[in-house]
Structure formats: structure tokens, C-alpha cells
Amino acid sequence: MGEGLRERKKRQMRQRISEVAIGLFVERGFDNVTVTEIAAVAEVSVNTVYNYFEAKEDLVLPPEDASPWRLADVVRQRCPGDSAAGAVLAWLREEIRGRERRVGLSAGFGRVLEMMRAAPTLSARLEDLGRQMTDALAVVLAEETGAALDDPLPRAVAWHIGCLHALVYAEIGRRITAGECPDVIATAVLELLDVVEGLLGEQVLGYAVREG
Missing domain, CATH: 1.10.10.60 (Homeodomain-like)
Incomplete structure (x- = not known):
């Protein structure tokens, strides 16, 4: 409908x-x-x-775009055969190739980013959001893998994925501040994702593969 x-x-x-x-x-x-x-x-x-x-703050960071469940939702919705890290990598690549506004690749976002960085409440909210996304992802990974409450592996994998997510946004922000255009930034960040994927290792890339 x-x-x-x-x-x-x-x-x-x-x-x-x-x-x-x-x-x-x-x-x-x-x-x-x-x-x-x-x-x-x-x-x-x-x-x-x-x-x-x-x-x-919601006028700049609306909950639907800046949700603490963002990474967790991507992992929940992954296809059979996809791991948690693989799903997030694929999702990031799709948004970057699409020059999505939520990853900062729309025209004029540079000035918006500067405004956000200059506002303490927005900067604090972004920092806290990153922690919340990692925490929420760790919960989902533990639930899906049946990990024990004291098992550190879901938290460790969530931390790696959260760092990957944060790195992408930091790199986009750095390049926007330097005045690069969205197309140049997208190409560079896609290359960065390839490098990071190669560094993650099989234990992270192969963790929590969804069964068919």
C-alpha cells in the first residue's frame, strides 16, 4: 500500500x-x-x-536515523549465510555507494558537521550513541549465539564492529572537513572498508553466521 x-x-x-x-x-x-x-x-x-x-537535538539527530539499535537491527535482518560483521560491511558499502545522507555524503553536509562538532550537547550525544550501538549489538550477538552471560566473545566482536562503524564515520568527517567531494570520499571509504575487512580476521568475519 x-x-x-x-x-x-x-x-x-x-x-x-x-x-x-x-x-x-x-x-x-x-x-x-x-x-x-x-x-x-x-x-x-x-x-x-x-x-x-x-x-x-532530535532536529539534527532524529531517532530513526540516529538509533542506538542501528547496528543491532542490521545484524537481525541479515540473510542466511551472512555473518554479523559481513552484514554490517555490506550495509555500509550500500549506503556509501548510494551517497546516503545518513553517512554524511550528501551535498552541503560539511557545514552541518561543523555545526554539530561545535555543539557540546550534540557531540556528547554522538559519542554516547556509539557506545549504545555497541552495547545493543553485543546483546543481540549473545542472544543469537546462545553465549553464556560471562562469555566475553559477543562483546569483543561487537566492539570490533562498532570500531569499524566509527572509523567509517570518522574518515568521512575528516574528508568532508578537508573539502573533498562526496564521490571522492565514497571511493576512498570503500577502499578503506576493503582494507579493514582484510584486517578483521576469520574469528570476527565468521562469527554469528545465520543458518539457512
């Missing part, structure tokens, strides 16, 4: 509020813009903004 009129209007309103907010944040800084100002420029009420975004 396609998107209904009501759902489309809600999506469009959410997108408009987010775009207005990010534009103001980039122009003036995250801490220098209030939700009241965002509502005024978007021509909606303050309550409407909060109906779509529970917190000011």
Missing part, C-alpha cells in the same frame, strides 16, 4: 521543520537558536515542533 495523504503531509511537515531548523543551526550555531525561533520561521506553533521532535 502506498503512502496515504495524511502520512505524506506529516512527512512533509516533519521534513520542512527539520530543514528550517538545520538551516538556522548552520547559520547561527545550535546553541544560539531556540525552538520558538524555529517554529516562527517554519510558520508552525512550538507545540507542533515538539509533536514531531521530542527534543531540540
